[in-house]
Amino acid sequence: MIDPRKSIINKRLGRVKHIIAVSSGKGGVGKSLVASTLALILANKKFKVGLFDADFTSPSTHLILGVKNAKPREEKGVIPAHVHGLKYVSIVAYSRENALPLRGADVSNALMELFATIIWGELDFLIVDMPPGISDALLDVIRLVKGINFLIVTTPSPLAFETVKKLLELLAELKVPVVGVVENMKIRESNFIPQNVRDAGFRFLGELPFDPKVEDSLGNVDTLLKTDFAIKLAKIALEIFL
Amino acid sequence: MIDPRKSIINKRLGRVKHIIAVSSGKGGVGKSLVASTLALILANKKFKVGLFDADFTSPSTHLILGVKNAKPREEKGVIPAHVHGLKYVSIVAYSRENALPLRGADVSNALMELFATIIWGELDFLIVDMPPGISDALLDVIRLVKGINFLIVTTPSPLAFETVKKLLELLAELKVPVVGVVENMKIRESNFIPQNVRDAGFRFLGELPFDPKVEDSLGNVDTLLKTDFAIKLAKIALEIFL
Amino acid sequence: MHEWALAEAIISSVSQIAEKEGLKEVREVKIKVGELQQVEVEILEFALSELKMDKLKNAKFFIEAVRAELKCRVCEHKWSFSRNRLDKESAEAIHFVPETVHAYIKCPRCGSPDFEILQGRGVWLESVKGVK
């Protein structure tokens, strides 16, 4: 028996210029915040941007964007919701307020189903917010999505960088393109991350401050985009993508 | 074909009085730090304590404990290393500095293998440091480990509590015992978490401060145990377990 | 009607197989559709008939429904999925992403959401026949 979904995925993404997986391996480093804010920043620069929340068991982007009821439409496929100028899909539209316990094989299946049925259309950027761990979702985007790029998020902590380093080595070995590494939630001067990133042969993209205002702006994108965090991320984004 | 491992797991844990899974659903909330510090605190109180790092793809406890080369011995089973007064097992002893990409089915298999072969012996507490996500490891400890208790860690952020809330509902539905919820990395007054935890029908165990000294004490347990974080956790632990 | 997207996947996959196996023309395609996903077979058939061209122009599509069988990993109980027990919104969620079944269905014996979908999940190609 053959699963027909795999063969359509790259056609579905055929008109997407850049696919960026925001990843880390480590949890709680700000992947979702970086992914969501980056998507908003690029959309504000008049790019056509999609945001896909691929963290099915602990999704966050809907809270960051303040989205209620962003259900995709059904029309010869799954048509992303329009949210703050983004094409947006999160599984929360389907699982709602319920826990969604998924084993890895289920994560893999759900990911394939959505990649096979979502009609993203023409996009300059598709930002994929990845779950933590070096597991099914990561292996599947590498396996299934041709031309995917990784943007890696770490914190200053060696606890985060331990996993990030392993992930970077894995991506290098597999020749998966890595845009670079951002250091998020920086609270004090330290050269530990930039140094180690460069030593590992990757581009250090810059640091994003730990910014208490971020917490207060969750759910309000206008406020979020005015935080120091977002302003710094915008600078980095423009350096990378322009 | 029958997998013989399942039938031995509860015998292996038969002389463990309390099995505590430190979990959250959300990543980066401090599960590993709470699990490691809690284990050290209880060991200092003369309890017999085991610490099992079940976050196979992004393990952290070895860095928190400053453990190098804590390889279990082989002797009619896998005999945990002795580290700072703890019986300790992390898969890092086997995967070393390498990335260990595991699909959910592999996580499940590795977890069963270790539960079936580790000889914990007599323990007052076995602390299990769980990975993020509501996925294989979580479903497996619920399925396989009789009498397991959950200690839930959240941060003050609604981004963390969103998943924590779903996890709590799931555990309640499955009648899995939950010791309670700790709020970690508290930086300012807020009643959001305590209120919501109690409204959901769970015990709020207290708050742990965001403590910059924690980062500097990673790898040095004596310093770690002197941080405000650890002192506050010790108070909570004694309230719960004495 | 995202059945259309599933039909496109089938057409694309069949074309790939035809290519790989050196078929000049595809004559018969057997498809299995799991009941869990509640695919509307008429729409799927219509979409397939609209989308088929080139080597697939004369292909006949045979669609077979497969009961959805679930098996609990905790208590090993087996049961069949029945959409009747679900409200409209939950059924629709499962239609789009069958894995969301784990948010809405529990093992009827022990209450666990930790079950396996033994069969009847989604859309599968059973066989592709044609002439070389």
Added chain:
Amino acid sequence: MHEWALAEAIISSVSQIAEKEGLKEVREVKIKVGELQQVEVEILEFALSELKMDKLKNAKFFIEAVRAELKCRVCEHKWSFSRNRLDKESAEAIHFVPETVHAYIKCPRCGSPDFEILQGRGVWLESVKGVK
């Protein structure tokens, strides 16, 4: 020598099966041991002979080695595991936790660590025969 722990699991599992099937005595147990885990069969046999008692006292254990077959999820290449290609420490890691193979072995065709262990992973019970 954690083979002993695996033997205990086998004995425990066989006893459970005997109980469930109402066997008075277990006569024959067939075991499959995957080569990936590099179990020392002599030690396993010795441990089984030491540990068997009660209903299992007279049981004979037949152990069959199963080649470890791996299949890449990226390029679908299949190959067999050979411990010769590994240094001692890596082989030992896989001995204790076969999943650590994903840290040490890559697909020989495409270099991916994303492969499936089709067979030959660990220890399995194939059959348990006895008298009621």
